[in-house]
Amino acid sequence: MGDSQVWTAAPAAAEQVRSVLGAAWSCAVTADGGREEFVGAHSVDEDGRVSLHVPEDSALLAAAICAPRGEPSAVLEFADVAPVPVRDRVRARVWLAGWFTAEDGHLTFRATRVVLRRPSGAVVVGVEEYTAARPDPLALAEAHLLTHLADCHGDAVERLTRLVDSDSLHGAVRVQPLAVDRHGLTLRIERARTHGDVRLPFHTPADDVSQLTERMHVLLAQAGTASCPRPLQRQRTDRDR
Structure with missing residues (x-):
């Protein structure tokens, strides 16, 4: 680490969001008043776009097609769950509001609002901070x-x-x-x-x-x-x- 870099004792909120998304195995999607749970169906690009592979009969596909472009059409929720059995295992939750587009057999989600809720309270993360952040290098391990x-x-x-x-x-x-x-x-x-x-x-x-x-x-x-x-x-x- 170079001398110009500032070391902190905890990850920044944007870094924590990216870590949660990168390590989470499932996500919940709310769109058009409906809610669907997807397991092992998402991935996250370097710029923070979420790719979601859903069944062809999913109501989410129709919602993505009908939603006005650029308008928040869905909310994605991710839970950060402690791997060790302790009380209150949910360490944090992440909500992404934004819109879907259908691309090459999957849905691509672009966030317009990012919220991180920790035990200390909720934090709104700037979209630019979110897209520029990277997951913690130990998140997957x-x-x-x-x-x-x-x-x-x-x-x-x-x-x-x-x-x-x-x-x-x-x-x-x-x-x-x-x-x-x-x-x-x-x-x-x-x-x-x-x-x-x-x-x-x-x-x-x-x-x-x-x-x-x-x-x-x-x-x-x-x-x-x-x-x-x-x-x-x-x-x-x-x-x-």
């Missing part, structure tokens, strides 16, 4: 990385809690890895009836899995020199659904 960390390296997750403020761990019954991107790792801290998230930023961004491994080793080394937190309370009755 994130699900495997997090499930491997949770299933095979629970000791490492517990060790990382040494980097968390003790107040944030008060009453904790379980800690799970919730998200990872080039800028850092997010832990979900679950209590008997509530939960919260804590972010552990990397010292520099990770542009691929090998760099992520090095960043994680740095965090674990930092955790090794930190004081030990209180042990987690045993969870007796609360279960994920």
Whole structure:
């Protein structure tokens, strides 16, 4: 990374939107008052156009043909779901408003409005920012990385809690890895009836899995020199659904 580039501890909203779209396996489309769910049917071009392959008898095809060009004719919704079983697994939602055109056996969607809803609230992302942004380089690998960390390296997750403020761990019954991107790792801290998230930023961004491994080793080394937190309370009755 050059000296002129500014490093931040979290992805920008436009980058997060592109990451959600790139990693999502399904999307919901609302058009002409109807709603259809499509699984494994979309792809995203570099400029943010969404290609959607739908059945020939889909009502969406007729809606795309009849909609006035340039007018918002549909809304696409994507959910960002945590790959690790935690409470409240939807980490974010993305809505794209825009219009479809039929091209070469599929529909092409061009967004005129982009909205990202995170737990902290909704953010309107400029269309130019959206088209210029790129997905996080770890977005497609994130699900495997997090499930491997949770299933095979629970000791490492517990060790990382040494980097968390003790107040944030008060009453904790379980800690799970919730998200990872080039800028850092997010832990979900679950209590008997509530939960919260804590972010552990990397010292520099990770542009691929090998760099992520090095960043994680740095965090674990930092955790090794930190004081030990209180042990987690045993969870007796609360279960994920």
